[in-house]
Amino acid sequence: MSREPLKHYFSVRWTWWENYGLDELKEALKDFDLTICPTTFGPLSSITVPIILEAKADTLYVSLSKLRAILFQKRGNGGPFTEKDKALKEVVFKLYPKWRSTPLSISAPLEQWIDDE
Numbered sequence: 001m002s003r004e005p006l007k008h009y010f011s012v013r014w015t016w017w018e019n020y021g022l023d024e025l026k027e028a029l030k031d032f033d034l035t036i037c038p039t040t041f042g043p044l045s046s047i048t049v050p051i052i053l054e055a056k057a058d059t060l061y062v063s064l065s066k067l068r069a070i071l072f073q074k075r076g077n078g079g080p081f082t083e084k085d086k087a088l089k090e091v092v093f094k095l096y097p098k099w100r101s102t103p104l105s106i107s108a109p110l111e112q113w114i115d116d117e
Contacts, residue, residue, distance in 0.1 A: 014067060016098055018096065051063045051065050056088075
């Protein structure tokens with residue numbers, strides 16, 4: 001008897017005209033678990049990291065930068081969204097309403113459910 005493979009969610013969202021700072025993101029996502037990310041690497045302090053904040057609902061995670069949000073469920077922790085997951089996705093989609101990185105991009109939307117296998 002084989003079971004249906006679990007699927008996990010993955011999506012990349014963009015904002016073209018807004019440039020969010022840490023305080024703005026923290027305020028918009030205050031109802032979720034937040035982790036502030038270090039923006040530099042110790043001895044390599046001249047190298048900066050674009051991800052400034054990570055948010056988590058029940059199974060949905062989001063890595064946020066000033067212009068991009070990456071929404072995902074971890075492998076093995078996927079499945080249908082809970083109400084809290086749906087609320088996090090809604091907030092992120094309002095902040096980052098675009099599915100393309102630039103107005104001239106010809107790429108397809110990157111929002112998908114991926115098999116865990």
